Amino acid sequence: MIIGLTGGIASGKTLCSDWFAARSVAVIDADVIAREVVITGSPLLRELADMFGDDILTTDGNLNRAALRSRIFGDDAARHRLNAVMQPAIRHRLLQKLQAAPPEPYRILSAPLLLENGLDALCDLVLVVDVSIATQLVRGSKRDRQQREAIAAIIAAQIPRGERLRRANFIVNNENGIDTTYAQLAALHQRFLGWARHHTA
Numbered sequence: 001m002i003i004g005l006t007g008g009i010a011s012g013k014t015l016c017s018d019w020f021a022a023r024s025v026a027v028i029d030a031d032v033i034a035r036e037v038v039i040t041g042s043p044l045l046r047e048l049a050d051m052f053g054d055d056i057l058t059t060d061g062n063l064n065r066a067a068l069r070s071r072i073f074g075d076d077a078a079r080h081r082l083n084a085v086m087q088p089a090i091r092h093r094l095l096q097k098l099q100a101a102p103p104e105p106y107r108i109l110s111a112p113l114l115l116e117n118g119l120d121a122l123c124d125l126v127l128v129v130d131v132s133i134a135t136q137l138v139r140g141s142k143r144d145r146q147q148r149e150a151i152a153a154i155i156a157a158q159i160p161r162g163e164r165l166r167r168a169n170f171i172v173n174n175e176n177g178i179d180t181t182y183a184q185l186a187a188l189h190q191r192f193l194g195w196a197r198h199h200t201a
Contacts, residue, residue: 016181016185
């Protein structure tokens, strides 16, 4: 059984995926894969530099993510070009990792754009980590050291919060502290274990 884990920027996806990983649940993280496919010297990184300019690279040839973000957010055409290159590569690696991951007790596919990129089609259930937009702005600007306007642009580029919640099978509210979030995850984990046993029976 595959559980899709998603949420808006700064909602707490990593907090939740780390909790599952600590309980021997295989976590395939699209953010990690997105970094792997553009490692220094990779053909995909060269393609991005040709597309957007060498100034998206650092002096040592790594991807300058802040420079790339500033290039694409607010520019729908640029974002679509980036997605057309990145998403097939990420999806291919995701499928490889899903197939290689231990299926027991179940697997987590964590992706910020799970719904936007149709990755929920790979999942049996979708779990959304949710916070208010105001909380996203506060946490995102502190975590990423970006202006609130930049975080707001990322939020605007993602699926609307209401639609994300509507398409969720389960929702974890991450507004009220780690202990409260962990208690919700523990309850869901027990349900997932039961469904996974039934799913494989």
